[in-house]
Amino acid sequence: MNTVSSEQVIGIDVSRDWLDIYCLPDRKRLRLPNTSEGHAHVVSLARRRGALVCFEATGGQEWRLWASLDAARIVARQLPPAQVKAFAASRGTRAKTDRIDAELIARFMVFRPEAGRRHPTGKLRAIRASTSKRAQLVEMRKRLLVQIKAHEKLATAGMFTDMDVELKALLDTRISELEERIEQAVAADGTLAETARILRSIPGVGPVASTMLIAEMPELGAISGEQAAALTGLAPIAHDSGALRGKRTIAGGRRALRHVHFQAALVAANHNPTLKAFAQRLRDAGKPHKVIITAVARKLVNIANALCKARKPWGLQGA
Known part of the structure; x- marks a missing residue:
């Protein structure tokens, strides 16, 4: 498994077609397609940064990305949406956009570094x-x-x-x-x-x-x-x-x-x-x-x- 920096976190809001990404600590944002090419880009980004990647459970839309990250030995966590939502409420955040969600996911991971589940075995x-x-x-x-x-x-x-x-x-x-x-x-x-x-x-x-x-x-x-x-x-x-x-x-x-x-x-x-x-x-x-x-x-x-x-x-x- 790659070495992960406690300060480098990539939060991703996964939808059917897109991956909205927010990187900490430099607050970089980008949008990639939820395709094999987009997944490869996320793997490369995480590897360069030594970052932990996190995303919410979305009913299966995140699984292809998760499998790609796991195959590349990138540390990734699937987070419970209810916990991220509670974290958002505690920060007074009420707006609902992909960009805000990606940031909240990343900041929640920093706040709760033990949260989420790892990719299960086959x-x-x-x-x-x-x-x-x-x-x-x-x-x-x-x-x-x-x-x-x-x-x-x-x-x-x-x-x-x-x-x-x-x-x-x-x-x-x-x-x-x-x-x-x-x-x-x-x-x-x-x-x-x-x-x-x-x-x-x-x-x-x-x-x-x-x-x-x-x-x-x-x-x-x-x-x-x-x-x-x-x-x-x-x-x-x-x-x-x-x-x-x-x-x-x-x-x-x-x-x-x-x-x-x-x-x-x-x-x-x-x-x-x-x-x-x-x-x-x-x-x-x-x-x-x-x-x-x-x-x-x-x-x-x-x-x-x-x-x-x-x-x-x-x-x-x-x-």
């Missing part, structure tokens, strides 16, 4: 793509079941029964196929298989939650509990101003991971002896259900992180 990319597709199909099935239930109350209820049954069966099959593909990919890698075994030893963490943690949080076991909670969007955020003290809320993080983690927390609150007792103490204190499950989810990810760091399963760690 195997992790494949697992992440499969877990994302599975989540999409599960959401489609959920919506279909809601529609079926709503149609049952209509006079035309029976008109589409065969079609609905066929569509649900197809979704069930595809989801099962993806789950099998994910299982095989994890099992084929010794380190990932061991991590999955550790995670699944925790009462409440099943195959879906464990593979989602592996795919979406490869940092697990190498970070602090506070960082793990922040990455899943489970760290409480204060809303205080002057003498006012607002409620603590959760936000940001990796949304798909947080959603699955909440499902695991619901199971753990009833079947994990440690977390069941913890949840009961919160109930006895009069805490609302959502607050309890959020606290359980936060504690669950901290346990998962600690066990992965120790490389020991639940029972052997005395968790």
